[in-house]
Amino acid sequence: MRIFFISAAVFLASVSLCPGADDIGALYNSAVKNFSAGKYSDAIRCWQRILEIDPEQVPPHKMIEFTRGKIKQELAPRVQAFEKNMQAGKWFIAHDAACRVLDIDPAYPGLAEKKDKLGEIAGIVEDCSGSGKVPVMLRKSVNAYFDKNPALMFDAAIYAEQLNKDIALGKKISALLFYMEKKYPEARSRVKLIAGMDLMKQMLQSSLDSIYKADYTGAIMFCDRILALDENSTLALMRKGSAYYALNNFNEARKNWQLALKTDPKNKDVKKFLNLLDRKKKKNGGKK
Structure with missing residues (x-):
């Protein structure tokens, strides 16, 4: 100085x-x-x-x-505080951190738009930093909103609403979904729900139905949507591996079955699938 x-x-x-x-x-x-x-x-x-x-x-x-x-x-510390609180679901605090950054540098790349959007989100749900499934899904939804991924945004928010048992939080989730629907009406219309079945169970059933119909690409799509919500879904990983196996993509089949085995080390079906690949590889002279 x-x-x-x-x-x-x-x-x-x-x-x-x-x-x-x-x-x-x-x-x-x-x-x-x-x-x-x-x-x-x-x-x-x-x-x-x-x-x-x-x-x-x-x-x-x-x-x-x-x-x-x-x-x-x-x-640097202000941007770090914004990103940390943003990921943690402390949206009101993150909004304040963004304002502090912009007070110093109004032209900070991309932050003004994020600050405005976050202000709208924080006006609906100030904080969603808990460790339960509902807060985790809400964080996924809002992060997907900022990543401009409306499909995941709606999947996560709808699943959060279905899992939620808290009346006060339920009103906030409904308001958040209403806000998101105004932003992406077409994306919301593509999410079809089945009465009496939550979204996760619905997509698991759809992945299985797709395999039975030999629509393996469709099965993989449903499994990917499930895994975006829960990367440790054993059933989704198993079915995704089976779909790839049916498409003769044995490398991807093995990869997904191995991931499934990590989530459930005692799963006998997954072990059988992997043994099947090993026998096939041996029969082909070691080629994958």
Whole structure:
């Protein structure tokens, strides 16, 4: 900081005899005041304006570089706080962290849009940082919303609503779904629900039905939707492996069956499937 103010003083002295010195001097004073107040973006704009008036000026280049470094240094913990709270489902706190970042750098890439969206989400559900299935599904849904993945967004939110037993939270989930439906009406219309069956069970049944119909690509699609909600779904991994096996994609079949075995090490059916692949490989002379 001491070096900065010495440079400022030298600069002001140097411009006193320059054409338009009054304008440049006023801009430089504004830059120093903004910098001292932590308004770094405003300070940078002042120095950029100085360069527009007199491109030959040297100090503003150094000051802009120095201030951008200062911005980066001060923003790092704030951006980390935003991302951490965002992933944790602490959306009101994350929104506040985003506002603090934008106070320093209003042009921070992509954050203004995220802040606005998060403000709308936090207005419906302030916090969803619990460890139960419902909070986990809601976090998946909101993260999918920010990732522009409406299919997963609706799957997770609908499943959360089906699992939820809390009346107060249920009203918030319904409001969140209503908000999402207004954003992506077509995506919501593609989610067909069966009465008396939650979405997870419905998709597991659909994956099995697809296999019976020899629609193996469709079975894989349903399994992928299930695994997006629960990556440890043994049944989804088993059926996905079976679909790949039917498509003669034995590498993917083995990969999914091995993952299924990790989720359920005592599963006899999965062991049989893997033994079948081993026998097939041996019969083919070791080729996969």
